Structures are given as structure tokens and as C-alpha cells.
Amino acid sequence: MADAKKSEIRKIAASKTMRKLMADHFYELDRAVKEGHPKVAWCTSVGPAELLRAMGFLVYFPENHGAMLGATRMATETIPAANAIGYSPDICSYLTSDIGAFLQKRTPLRDAYKGIEAIPEPDVLVFNTNQCREVQDWLAWYGRRWSKPVLGVECYKGVGEVTDVHVAGIAGQFEAMVPALEEVSGQKLDIDRLRETVRLSRECSDLWKEVLETAATRPSPITFFDSTIHMAPAVVMRGTQTAIDYYRELLAELKARIDDKVAAVEGERLRLYWEGMPIWGRLRDLAMLFLELRTCLVASTYANSWVFTALDGDDPFRSMARAYTELFIVRSDPHKEKYLEEMVKTFSVDGIVFHDSKTCPANTNCRYGMAQRLQERLGVPSITIAGDLNDLRCYSDEQAKTQIEAFVEQLA
Amino acid sequence: MADRFSLGLDVGASAAKAVLLEGEVVRARSIQRSGADFAAAATACRDDIVTKAGLATGDIEHVVTTGYGRRSVPFATSAVTEITCHARGCYAGFPRAITIVDIGGQDNKVIVVEASGDRRNFKMNRKCAAGTGAFLEEIANSLDTPLSSLNGLAAQATGDVKLGSFCTVFAKTELLKLIAEGTPLPEIVKAAFRSVVMRIVEMDPLEGDIVMTGGVVAYNPVIVDLVSEALGRKVLVPDHPQCTGALGAALIGQDR
Numbered sequence: 325m326a327d328a329k330k331s332e333i334r335k336i337a338a339s340k341t342m343r344k345l346m347a348d349h350f351y352e353l354d355r356a357v358k359e360g361h362p363k364v365a366w367c368t369s370v371g372p373a374e375l376l377r378a379m380g381f382l383v384y385f386p387e388n389h390g391a392m393l394g395a396t397r398m399a400t401e402t403i404p405a406a407n408a409i410g411y412s413p414d415i416c417s418y419l420t421s422d423i424g425a426f427l428q429k430r431t432p433l434r435d436a437y438k439g440i441e442a443i444p445e446p447d448v449l450v451f452n453t454n455q456c457r458e459v460q461d462w463l464a465w466y467g468r469r470w471s472k473p474v475l476g477v478e479c480y481k482g483v484g485e486v487t488d489v490h491v492a493g494i495a496g497q498f499e500a501m502v503p504a505l506e507e508v509s510g511q512k513l514d515i516d517r518l519r520e521t522v523r524l525s526r527e528c529s530d531l532w533k534e535v536l537e538t539a540a541t542r543p544s545p546i547t548f549f550d551s552t553i554h555m556a557p558a559v560v561m562r563g564t565q566t567a568i569d570y571y572r573e574l575l576a577e578l579k580a581r582i583d584d585k586v587a588a589v590e591g592e593r594l595r596l597y598w599e600g601m602p603i604w605g606r607l608r609d610l611a612m613l614f615l616e617l618r619t620c621l622v623a624s625t626y627a628n629s630w631v632f633t634a635l636d637g638d639d640p641f642r643s644m645a646r647a648y649t650e651l652f653i654v655r656s657d658p659h660k661e662k663y664l665e666e667m668v669k670t671f672s673v674d675g676i677v678f679h680d681s682k683t684c685p686a687n688t689n690c691r692y693g694m695a696q697r698l699q700e701r702l703g704v705p706s707i708t709i710a711g712d713l714n715d716l717r718c719y720s721d722e723q724a725k726t727q728i729e730a731f732v733e734q735l736a
Numbered sequence: 737m738a739d740r741f742s743l744g745l746d747v748g749a750s751a752a753k754a755v756l757l758e759g760e761v762v763r764a765r766s767i768q769r770s771g772a773d774f775a776a777a778a779t780a781c782r783d784d785i786v787t788k789a790g791l792a793t794g795d796i797e798h799v800v801t802t803g804y805g806r807r808s809v810p811f812a813t814s815a816v817t818e819i820t821c822h823a824r825g826c827y828a829g830f831p832r833a834i835t836i837v838d839i840g841g842q843d844n845k846v847i848v849v850e851a852s853g854d855r856r857n858f859k860m861n862r863k864c865a866a867g868t869g870a871f872l873e874e875i876a877n878s879l880d881t882p883l884s885s886l887n888g889l890a891a892q893a894t895g896d897v898k899l900g901s902f903c904t905v906f907a908k909t910e911l912l913k914l915i916a917e918g919t920p921l922p923e924i925v926k927a928a929f930r931s932v933v934m935r936i937v938e939m940d941p942l943e944g945d946i947v948m949t950g951g952v953v954a955y956n957p958v959i960v961d962l963v964s965e966a967l968g969r970k971v972l973v974p975d976h977p978q979c980t981g982a983l984g985a986a987l988i989g990q991d992r
Contacts, residue, residue, distance in 0.1 A: 680862075699857070710862050722804055723843065727860055730819035734855045 331615040333608075334588055336550060338574040342557065345570060349560055350437050353444040356382050363447040363509050366466070368459045369559050370629065370648055371452040372477065372498050374525050374640070377563045378518035379502075379509045384444050385560050386462065387455075390418030392432040393425055394604025394714035402428055403715055416458035417683040417714035423465055446472055448508045450501070454479035454654050456686035473508065475501045479649065484656045486649050494645035515640070522644065523637030525563040531571035532558040533631045538578040539622040540671050543587030545578045548598045548621035549611040550588065558630040589620040594735050595672055598624040599664065600679030601687045601713040606721070613725060617732045623671040625652050625664075626687070653686055660689060661698060668704050674735050676706040677728070682718035707731045741791065742798040744825075744985030745781060746818060747774045747805030750841030750869055751951055754781035755982040756789055756796070757990060764788035765979050770841075774805030782811070798989030802981050804842075816988055818981045819847055819858050825984030826947045827853045829974045834945045837936055837963070837971075838981075839952035841869040846940040859939055864903070867935025869952045871904050875928045878908050879921065883955075886925050890958040893926035907931060926958070933962045947972045954978040 356362050365381035367373050369388065376383050393399040399417060402424035407413050409427070411420050425431055426443070433440045449463040449472060460476055467474035477497045480490055502513050532555070539546050546554075554574060561567035581588075596614075598621045603610065614621055632647035652663060667673065676698065678690035685691070695706045707727050712718035741763075746753040747770060754766040766784040770777045778801065786793055799813050806815040818838075826836045827849055836847040844861040865871055876883040897919060901907045907928070914924050932952070936942075946967065948960050954977045964971045974980055 705857055707857075708859075723860060726804070726817050726819070730817040730858060733817055733820045734858070 331590060331612070333549075333611055333615060334586070334590075336546075336554065336574070336577060338570070338577050339553070341570060341573055342554060345561065345566060346556055347437055350433055350440060353382050353384050354437075354440045357444045364444050365505075365508075366446040366449040366463060368451045368455055368463070370454055370651060371450055372501075372644060372648070374521045374563045374635075374644060375498060375502075375513075375518060376450060376505070378521040379505050379513055380511055381448070381505075381509060382444075383560070384446065386422055386443075387418055387459075388556065388560055389431070389433070389443060390422050390714065391602075391604055392436075393421040394418075394602075395607060396432040396435070397605040397716065398425065398430060398432055399605065399714035400716045402430060413683075413715070413717075415683060416456065416462070417712055419458050419462040420683075421714045422462065426466075426469075445470055448472060448505065449474045450505075451476040452479055452648060453477065454648055454651055456653075456684070473504060475504055477501075477648075479654060481654065482656045483649060483654050484659055486646060490649050491642050491645045494649055495641040498641050498644060518640045519637040521563040522635050522640040524565060524568060526632065526635035526637065528558055528562045528564075528567040528571060529630065529632040529635060531568060531575060533633070535571055535575050535578060536623065536627055536631070537670075538575070538582060539620075541582050542595070542672065543585070543589065543592035544595065544620050544622045545581035545586060545588055547588045547611065547614070548602075548624045548627065549607055549614075551624065551627035552602045552607060555627050555630055562630070587620075589615055589618060591618045592620045594619040594674045594732060595622045596620070597622065597664070597667055597671065597673045597676045598626065598679065599676055599689055600626070601681045601684050602626060603679065603709075603711045603716075603719060604714055605716045606711075606719065606724075609721070610724075610728075613728060617729065619732050621677070622673065623667055625667075625689075628667075629653065657689075657692060657694060661694060661701075664694075664698060665702060668698075668702060673704065675731060676704055677731070678706055678708040680708050680710050682710070682712040683715055684713050687713075705731075705735065741796045742800070742986045742989030743782060743785065743796045744821070744982040744987070744989060745778050745799060745801045745809060745812070746803045746821065746979070746981035746985060747778050747801060747809060748803040748818075748841055748951075748981070749843075751978070752777035752781045752803075752805070753979045753982040754778075754785050755979050755986045756785045756791075757983075757986040758789075759990075762983070765976060765982075767978060770805065774808035775810060778805065778809040779811075798986075798992055800985040800989040800992075802985045813989070814992065816985060819845060820855070821981045821984030821988065822949060823847050823849050823855050823858075823984065824853075824987050825980035825982070826949060826974065828983065828987055829980075830945065830947055830972060832945065834947050834972075835940070835942055837942070837946060837948045839868060839932065839936070839948070839950040839959070841951060844868055844936060844939065846936075846942070848940075861935065861939065866902055866904050866907070867932045869950070871907070871932065872928065872952060872956070874904050874908060875911065875925070878911055879924065881921070881925070886929075887956040887958050889922045890926040890929050890956070892922040893920075895923045895926075897923045897927040899927050899931040901931075902935075929956065929959050929962055932959055933966055936963060937966050942967060945972060947974065949974060949977045949980045951978045
């Protein structure tokens with residue numbers, strides 16, 4: 325059972341900076357739509373954001389909005405509206421909650437940022453199916469709605485080693501979308517600007533990686549729950565100096581915590597890995613539960629997904645292609661298992677929590693025996709929590725709590 | 737004197753169960769309906785226990801609660817999950833490597849215990865009541881048959897009628913078809929029992945010695961026979977299968 329003594333989540337001071345940056349991000353997009361410039365591009369979270377930014381677009385990430393719908397628990401109210409127009413409750417609940425919110429004329433942006441009434445209407449929508457096929461359907465819906473062009477990259481799946489063939493295939497698709505993007509933006513691609521954007525994106529990625537790696541320290545200065553919040557600039561601002569400055573500030577704070585032996589989870593006694601999507605609507609509840617159990621979720625595949633070590637300003641198209649194909653989600657099960665094995669060792673993990681996310685099979689890795697194989701090979705025990713990223717109808721608080729408490733009782 | 741008594745309270749979705757230990761000896765047991773008030777059900781269990789044992793409530797030093805209502809008992813001294821308590825309670829009766837199958841009111845659990853008594857892993861059913869006590873309650877309602885008569889009816893069946901659906905609602909639709917076809921009631925009930933067994937065997941390979949616990953097993957031994965048949969070997973059942981969680985909680989209380 326969780327300790328009766330109530331614990332408090334240790335606040336990260338840099339959060340204040342991040343909140344301002346996110347506000348600036350959304351106000352800038354809102355202003356662009358109202359004033360008609362610069363052009364706005366929607367982009368999937370691991371899509372070619374650098375290319376869009378280098379071509380002068382402001383970039384909006386619908387998955388970020390999906391996460392906000394989940395975290396505010398607005399999603400559970402908006403999903404049925406999308407279901408009603410033929411988008412099944414079994415498909416991505418980012419998609420259904422976002423389209424449902426649009427149909428209901430709702431957005432958490434309105435509550436968070438005074439003066440913003442709606443999500444920013446795009447001039448172009450760009451997807452990369454490296455995350456899943458749903459992103460294509462998602463952006464296509466808005467493309468039809470607003471009669472705006474939808475461009476995309478069809479990614480490989482189940483990739484073992486990323487070869488030159490993969491890289492050439494994806495880089496070719498990036499290059500092929502340039503003329504269409506130039507037509508929308510009204511300006512030619514400046515390759516030097518792209519090189520600089522990719523360089524900035526790489527620097528942001530390296531700093532984000534360093535932030536996440538602070539959790540290898542015992543006790544960890546950061547939890548998975550912190551990282552789901554503080555990854556936002558890496559998602560929506562990579563390719564800008566602003567994101568780099570932010571992660572320098574955050575990293576300095578975490579290094580100071582390490583020096584002062586300040587733990588994110590007071591009295592940390594167990595260290596777990598989270599595999600799968602966050603349960604956005606229950607982040608705080610779960611953070612409190614793990615805190616009271618003195619158990620730190622030190623690392624996750626999810627937060628690591630915005631680490632792009634292959635990005636190289638000298639070779640922008642090919643390095644973007646490699647970086648966006650090296651992603652965990654694109655890879656084969658043997659590669660994923662090897663990756664998780666490294667994570668278990670790097671972060672001295674006692675066990676793994678697999679989240680079986682009902683509507684996100686692409687980010688669910690426990691449906692083909694992986695948990696059992698890892699336990700057999702590494703002796704790392706695990707549990708599987710049934711839930712969902714946004715649709716709380718698929719999640720049982722009590723059952724999840726019992727499983728987590730029982731797992732901690734088993735490991736402690 | 738007082739510290740010799742340990743009360744384990746398993747406040748489950750359907751029933752509250754209590755076991756009072758004096759040292760290693762079980763002094764009393766109690767089972768009450770949980771209803772809508774977990775605290776009241778736990779209190780009723782405790783009061784029944786102290787009456788049976790001829791004690792005062794103050795004589796009990798440790799009250800360890802478990803089950804879904806474990807945090808709702810104001811007089812609890814600590815709370816532990818039912819996973820841990822079932823493992824402890826079963827291992828007390830079968831001190832060797834065992835795999836526990838607990839069929840509860842609203843969830844099923846498979847718990848693998850090492851020969852040392854340490855827990856290796858556990859699984860719970862997905863967020864669905866198919867294959868649990870709640871499923872059988874639904875079936876009994878649909879058939880307008882008392883829950884307590886299901887086992888007797890299933891024991892009379894000789895055929896091999898099956899239900900194919902995962903889902904309780906779809907299974908009930910299948911029942912309608914069986915009723916429409918004139919399938920005898922005992923065969924329909926046994927088909928529902930087979931459905932419960934299918935939900936169990938698909939949770940885990942169920943290796944080694946299997947111990948079955950829970951209220952469903954306590955009142956429906958035909959289900960144990962069907963699991964034995966499915967696994968091709970005899971399944972073990974403790975003397976009081978509904979009370980193993982409470983026993984485990986009481987034993988944990990003794991350790992504290």
C-alpha cells in the first residue's frame with residue numbers, strides 16, 4: 325500500500341520558462357492565422373519540422389494538441405463526436421479526440437491562453453507515417469475540411485538496421501515535397517537555412533538526451549512524468565535557438581539537483597521503466613501514486629522518441645531521413661528488445677511497466693510476447709497496464725493501482 | 737496477549753472475508769456481502785469474528801486489509817494488495833512452487849509463486865468482467881436461475897455445448913440462441929462455466945502445480961473439474977478457497 329504520509333511532487337523551476345515558451349508558441353501561431361502571415365504548416369510530431377521551419381512556416385503539431393486534450397481530460401468528452409461520424413473508438417484517440425473537439429468547437433488552448441479561440445488553420449498539412457498510419461487519416465480529414473494540401477512521407481516499418489536504401493527512400497520523399505511546399509510558402513528553399521535549422525535541431529536533441537540521461541543517477545533528479553511535460557519544446561520548437569536555451573536551463577537545474585543529491589522521488593527505493601504512451605488524463609494521479617510508493621519511473625521509450633542523434637546540418641535531407649527512420653517505433657522487435665536491454669542497464673531499472681494502450685497499437689509493445697522474452701533473457705520483471713493515451717473509458721483506475729502496488733510489493 | 741491476534745480482511749468486489757489468526761491457528765472466519773459500503777462490510781466481518789472467537793475488538797492488534805476495499809476500512813493498521821495476500825495465503829497451505837488462479841467477483845488473477853515463497857510475476861484479466869464472478873451473476877440473471885444453483889445444474893450436464901464470445905454481453909446473446917434452440921438448462925450453464933475456464937487458460941500457460949481460489953471456485957467446484965480437464969492434471973484447492981486472501985493478510989499481520 326502507498327505510504328499514508330502524503331508526498332508532494334517536487335517542482336522543476338524551469339517549468340515557468342517552459343510555460344512562457346509554450347504560450348509564445350501558440351500566440352505566434354494564432355497571430356499568424358489572424359494576420360495571414362507567416363504561413364502555417366501542420367506537422368506530425370516526428371515529421372520533417374526542420375524542412376517546414378527552414379521554408380518560413382510556423383509549425384503546429386496536432387499530436388501536441390491531442391496530448392493537451394488528454395491531459396485536460398477533455399478528450400473523453402470529445403471522442404464520441406468523432407465516433408459518430410465514422411471514426412471508430414478503436415482507432416487512435418489523439419485523432420478521435422482532436423477531430424471530435426473540432427466538431428464541438430472546443431480546444432484546451434482557449435482555457436489556457438486568453439484570446440485564442442481555435443486551433444490554427446493551416447496552409448499545408450505534412451505527415452510522416454513513421455508514427456503510425458492514423459496520422460495520415462487525421463491530417464487528411466482537416467485537409468478535406470479546409471481544402472488545403474496534404475503532403476506526406478510513407479515510412480518503412482519493422483526496420484532492423486537502417487540502411488542507405490531506407491535513407492535514400494525517405495530523403496527522396498522529403499526532397500520531392502519541396503516544390504509543393506515552395507508553392508504554398510511562396511519562397512524557394514534556402515539550403516543554408518535548412519542546414520542551420522537541422523544543426524539547431526540536433527543541438528536541441530543532444531541537450532534533451534542529456535536531460536533524460538540525468539535519470540541514470542541514483543537518486544534520479546527527474547521522473548517520466550516530468551519528462552512528458554518538459555519534452556514539449558523538443559517536440560514543437562526543435563530547430564530553434566529558443567529550444568536550445570530552454571534545455572540548457574533545465575539541464576543546469578537537474579545537474580544542480582544531482583550535485584545536491586536532490587531526488588525527484590523522495591526516498592527513491594525502486595526504479596522502473598515506462599514502455600508505451602503516457603496515460604495523459606492520469607499523469608498526476610500516477611505521479612502521486614509512484615511518489616507515495618517511493619518508486620521512480622526513471623526512463624521511457626516515449627520521452628526518448630525526440631532524441632535524433634543522426635541529424636547533421638552538413639547533410640540535411642539524408643540525416644533527417646536517417647533520424648526519422650531510426651526511431652524506436654519504426655524498428656523491428658529484435659532491435660526494440662536490444663534497445664530496451666540497453667535502457668534497463670543504463671538506468672539501473674528494477675522492472676518495466678508496459679502500457680497496453682487500447683487505441684495505439686504502434687506504441688504498444690507488449691502484444692507479441694516481448695515482456696515475457698525480456699523477463700526470460702534479462703530477468704527483468706514487468707507488468708502490463710491496460711489503458712489508453714486519451715480515452716479514459718479504456719482505463720480502470722482501481723485495477724491499475726492494484727497492479728502497480730502489487731508490482732512494487734513484489735520488487736521491494 | 738493482544739499481539740497474538742491478527743485479523744486479515746479481504747474486502748472484495750462482491751464479498752468481504754475475514755480470517756482471525758491466533759499465532760498459527762485460525763480461530764474464526766467470516767464472509768459477508770460487500771454491498772455498497774466497504775467499511776460497513778468490514779466492520780460486520782470483524783464483529784462476527786470477535787463474537788465467534790469470544791474476544792473484544794481491542795484484543796486484535798493487527799488488522800491487515802486487502803481487496804478493492806482495502807483503503808476503505810478505518811480500523812485497518814495496514815493495507816496490502818490482494819495479489820500479495822493470495823500468494824501468502826496459498827503458499828501457507830502449499831509451501832512449494834505454485835501457480836495460483838483466483839477467480840474473483842470482478843477480476844481474475846494468475847500469480848506465480850517460487851518454491852521459496854517469493855512471487856515471480858502476476859497477471860490480471862483485462863478491463864473486462866468476462867470470465868469472472870460478475871459474468872456468472874449475469875448469466876444466472878439471464879437464465880432467471882439462482883446463482884447458488886448454477887453448480888448443481890452444471891454437474892447434471894453431459895454434452896459439450898460451448899459459448900464462443902469473449903464478451904459478457906455477446907455471450908448472453910449466444911445464450912438466447914441456445915434457449916431458442918431448446919438446449920437444456922444444465923447444458924447452457926455448463927457452457928457458461930466452460931467460457932469462464934477459457935478466459936482463465938488464455939491468461940497464462942499455467943505451468944506446475946495449480947491452486948485455485950476465490951468465491952467462484954468455492955461455490956462452483958465444477959469449474960475446478962473443468963480446469964483440471966483442460967490442463968490434463970488435478971488442480972489443488974485450499975480448504976477455504978474464498979478466504980485465502982484474508983488468510984494471507986492475517987499472516988502478513990503476524991509478521992508485523
